[in-house]
Amino acid sequence: MGLSLRNKFFIPTFLLFFVFFLEQCSNKSEQQSAEKIVGDSASCTKKPVNPNGDSELSVLMRTMLHSSESMKELIKKGDLPKEFPEAFLKIHSAKPTDSETKKASFDGFANNYIDNLHALYNSPKADLTKHYNALITACANCHTDHCPGPLKAINKLKI
Ligand code: HEC
Known part of the structure; x- marks a missing residue:
């Protein structure tokens, strides 16, 4: 053989x-x-693939998603991350994938998100969950108007 x-x-x-x-x-x-x-931001821009790599805003958003996931676990235990996430205040200036991505309403939604973030960090322990859910609603409100793709992932963050 x-x-x-x-x-x-x-x-x-x-x-x-x-x-x-x-x-x-x-x-x-x-x-x-x-x-x-x-739910990547291709759903908010016309370009299916971003030739310039991830935008500053996309990277910030992904950090916000991941930190909200760990925040959710802490809130469920009645705790809050110790450090206020200063980096999230950059939401106004962070450059999006496309210059048209940020609509005129963007800054209003961004201010609402930041106000909710401050409210959460000033909240008494008993109201943490309420303020946390309001913060996630602020994410969802902007996304409904700007970029519905990640809404499913955002709504999963609610407690
Ligand atoms: C003021 C409006 C606004 C708020 C508030 C907001 N987002 Fe976004 N988000 C956007 C826009 C616009 C994009 C698209 C970014 C781009 O294309 O550069 C985006 C993109 C994303 C993406 C996709 C990132 C990628 O490209 O992979 C995720 C995930 C996301 N956001 C999650 C969140 C979460 C979680 C919160 C709240 C903690 C939040 N967003 C709050 C406007 C917002």
Whole structure:
């Protein structure tokens, strides 16, 4: 019996390619579902892929999402992150993906978000959940007007 030299070479190479191919596929679907959870800002801009990389506002928003997730867990225990998130005050000046992304109403929504953030940090312990949910509503209000893609992820932040 015995495989010819060509088959000895061909079969392992073929298997290697096959494994590589499967890997690529599963990576891709993982990536896609991760994007779906966050709901990226492609839904707020006309460009499906941003050729200039992530905007300053996108990066800030993702930080806001992740810090709200950990804030939610603390609030459920009746606590609050110790440090006031100064970085979030940059929401007014952070550059969006597209110059048209920020509409005239943006600053009003941003002020409302920041007012709610201050209210949360000044809140008595008993009202933390109420103020936290109002803060998430402020995220959702701006998104309803500007960028509905991430609304599903935002609404999951409510307690
Ligand atoms: C004042 C309006 C406003 C508020 C308030 C706001 N967002 Fe956003 N958000 C935007 C805009 C506009 C974009 C699109 C950014 C871009 O395309 O550069 C965005 C993008 C996002 C994205 C997608 C980021 C990406 O590109 O991957 C997420 C997630 C997000 N916001 C979550 C939140 C959360 C969570 C909050 C509250 C803690 C919040 N947003 C509050 C306007 C707002």
